[in-house]
Amino acid sequence: MNLSEAASLLHSARRVVVMTGAGVSAESGIPTFRDAQTGHWARFKPEDLASPEAYWRDPEMVWDWYAGRYRDVMAATPNRGHTLLAELERRKLAEHGEGAFTLVTQNVDGLHLRAGSRPPLELHGNLTHGRCETCEHLQPLPKADSFTPPPTCEVCGGRMRPNVVWFGEMLPEDVLEDAQFAFERAEVALVIGTSSQVYPAAALADVALHRGGTVIEINPDTTPLTRRASFSLRATAIEGLAALMAESSEPE
Ligand SMILES: [Zn+2]
Known part of the structure; x- marks a missing residue:
């Protein structure tokens, strides 16, 4: 052909x-996951930032990483x-x-x-939404420049996680x-x-x-x-x- x-x-x-x-x-x-790992993030293995275990250990750190990637994406066209x-x-x-x-x-x-x-x-999944850890509700993240993670579920008030598929997840x-x-x-x-x-x-x-x-x-x-x-x-x-x-x- x-x-x-x-x-x-x-x-x-x-x-x-x-x-x-x-x-x-x-x-x-848009940098790939690994290309985005510069500066402070360079010393982490990808699974230290993008796995259920990492989130369980340190949700603030994982959200910092994803909030940064969300800002990158919203700045791109x-x-x-x-x-x-x-x-x-x-x-x-x-x-x-x-x-x-x-x-x-x-x-x-x-x-x-x-x-x-x-x-x-x-x-x-996507970087633009959060997913409720309790009720699975999806909701768009607030504007990138004013976003302070973690987002709170508007339905049940629960903590939300990034709406992406992590290592080890289906x-x-x-x-x-x-x-x-x-x-x-x-x-x-x-x-x-x-x-x-x-x-x-x-x-x-x-x-x-x-x-x-x-x-x-x-x-x-x-x-x-x-x-x-x-x-x-x-x-x-x-x-x-x-x-x-x-x-x-x-x-x-
Ligand atoms: Zn909820």
């Missing part, structure tokens, strides 16, 4: 699923990759109706929503099921900016392949998925999406 064939399939597909990873947010300057995906979503929904487009993300920054996408399936089951369903039904699955080394990105791509779907990967580097993908584009998210979507608007 070549670029123009991939673009043409994307253009005509009636059901599209997109999985995004850190590479999509990198172009907004969505990039052209995010807006191209929002545009693709609008186009597919307009042409083929509800169910024609599903966005799944491993990112926790909320940038897809801010770029105009419908709420994506967030496999790893992915949210309902979100994973919806993602699996979308990959099963997809005519075209786009896998963008994820190393495909961490479950479930590669496994979901395989679900689409086994069901006869076309899997298009966009990544500047080769990944474990590259050899199995129907087509793999060595490009950043923005370059890759621009190429696929520009080609696909040409007459067939």
Whole structure:
């Protein structure tokens, strides 16, 4: 398969699923978890900041870390990759109706929503909400510049934890099921900016392949998925999406 064939399939597909990873947010300057570990935080192992055990030991420290990452995210803006995906979503929904487009993300920054996408399936939760430790209620965090953690649940008054999936925790089951369903039904699955080394990105791509779907990967580097993908584009998210979507608007 070549670029123009991939673009043409994307253009005509009636059901599209997109999985995004850190590479999509990198172009907004969002540091990865490890890249964000500078200064004071450099001496911690990731699991010392992002695990139920760490939170149990020192909730204030863990909240300090997440409050900092929340401020980073709110200071960033969505990039052209995010807006191209929002545009693709609008186009597919307009042409083929509800169910024609599903966005799944491993990112926790909320940038897809801010770029105009419908709420994506967030496999790893998000940095923009707190989750009540007592009643599970989700609530947006206060404005980043005035936020002093921990937030208090507006329903039961309980302490809230960051609404992200930590090391040693399961992915949210309902979100994973919806993602699996979308990959099963997809005519075209786009896998963008994820190393495909961490479950479930590669496994979901395989679900689409086994069901006869076309899997298009966009990544500047080769990944474990590259050899199995129907087509793999060595490009950043923005370059890759621009190429696929520009080609696909040409007459067939
Ligand atoms: Zn509560």
